[in-house]
Amino acid sequence: MIRKNISAVAWLIGLGLVFIGLRFLIAPEKAEISYGIQFVEDGDYSFHYIKGVRDLLSGLLICTFVWAKQRKALAIALLLGTMVPSVDLVIVLSHGYTTIAPAIPHICALVLCFGLGVMLLINKTRKPIKQHKTVEVVRSAATGEESVIEMTILPHEKTPLHYHHLFSETFEILSGNLIVGKGKNMLQLTCGDSVLIERNERHYFHNKSNKECKIKVTIRPGNTNFEHSLLIAKGLANDNLASSTGIPKKLLDLALFIYLNNANMIGFQKLAQPFFSYLAKNAIKKGRLQELLRTYGKG
Known part of the structure; x- marks a missing residue:
């Protein structure tokens, strides 16, 4: 049951990343505000598209690992994936906001990826009882x-x-x-x-x-x-x-x-x-x- 709950949360994270990626590709300015930074693009959304494709791919990989029941690969992907919200958090905090609000989504993503990854690794699958075929x-x-x-x-x-x-x-x-x-x-x-x-x-x-x-x-x-x-x-x-x-x-x-x-x-x-x-x-x-x-x- 625990593994199923972890997989369900990981599936939601994957879908969330897919949504964020598509949003950066379709509505880059709105996605930028939700991310926690703002700057003048002058109509050039190249970096928005780069981030959009990155998040879209990350979300699809996580969903694929969940669907294929590759728990070890999912755990490693989530643990390695903590680099992304960590760097995003540093970027957002470097803009000198007076409140913590813009950083909260990145902190949550960091905690979830790290926590779920560790739980998947330590929550080993029980070996099925050997059945004897006659x-x-x-x-x-x-x-x-x-x-x-x-x-x-x-x-x-x-x-x-x-x-x-x-x-x-x-x-x-x-x-x-x-x-x-x-x-x-x-x-x-x-x-x-x-x-x-x-x-x-x-x-x-x-x-x-x-x-x-x-x-x-x-x-x-x-x-x-x-x-x-x-x-x-x-x-x-x-x-x-x-x-x-x-x-x-x-x-x-x-x-x-x-x-x-x-x-x-x-x-x-x-x-x-x-x-x-x-x-x-x-x-x-x-x-x-x-x-x-x-x-x-x-x-």
Whole structure:
């Protein structure tokens, strides 16, 4: 909660700088008065425009860091940014005002940038509790006509929109909640619900909750490559070689997962499909698939 409040204040600071920058570009004389100094420009607002662009860029950078959740970069930017209100404060005070009023905005900016920067650095992000992904092949295509797998979907784990042309999938929710996209529909599934995904039907799933979701997946006809893809994904996740959303961190491992999973991408991601196919085939030639199967291929 503290980090969210700090980020919210930093976002407002960024927007404030954007406003100040635009004001110097659009209404330089009014912006000059608000800044705390006045001089005769004779129609030449070159330095006003320079300051306007500086403040506009600074505000956009701060907003970008907040939006991208780059807290360390935001903290450093705010701490380094204290140079700007510090120099502005000296410039304003050098004009010999009899009141402190013109200096107050610069003092506030200095205190806020320094305070927020320090708080962001000392308020470290807690490491998430390690979740253990499980995959169990209940019935293999090697011994039957279908593949039946029970697996956990970790909190926030998701797949991109894709389809399979080799088999259909049936998802049955054993515990927890899961969002399943099926064609143009988005289904909210809870314990006991099930859904059939036909061949070539676009779909995805997303566990938006903070709890694990356990599901049973039935593949018809069965597919041993699909079974291997899930076992490998489980192993990579448990060895911290996959992201929190279940995506393998190494590009070759991701390419192999897509290949084994018979996952066909949709939209602009489809442009990368030939590249991933090339990487997967190359990885197979180099023995990476056999290495992964030896390490993770037993359910």
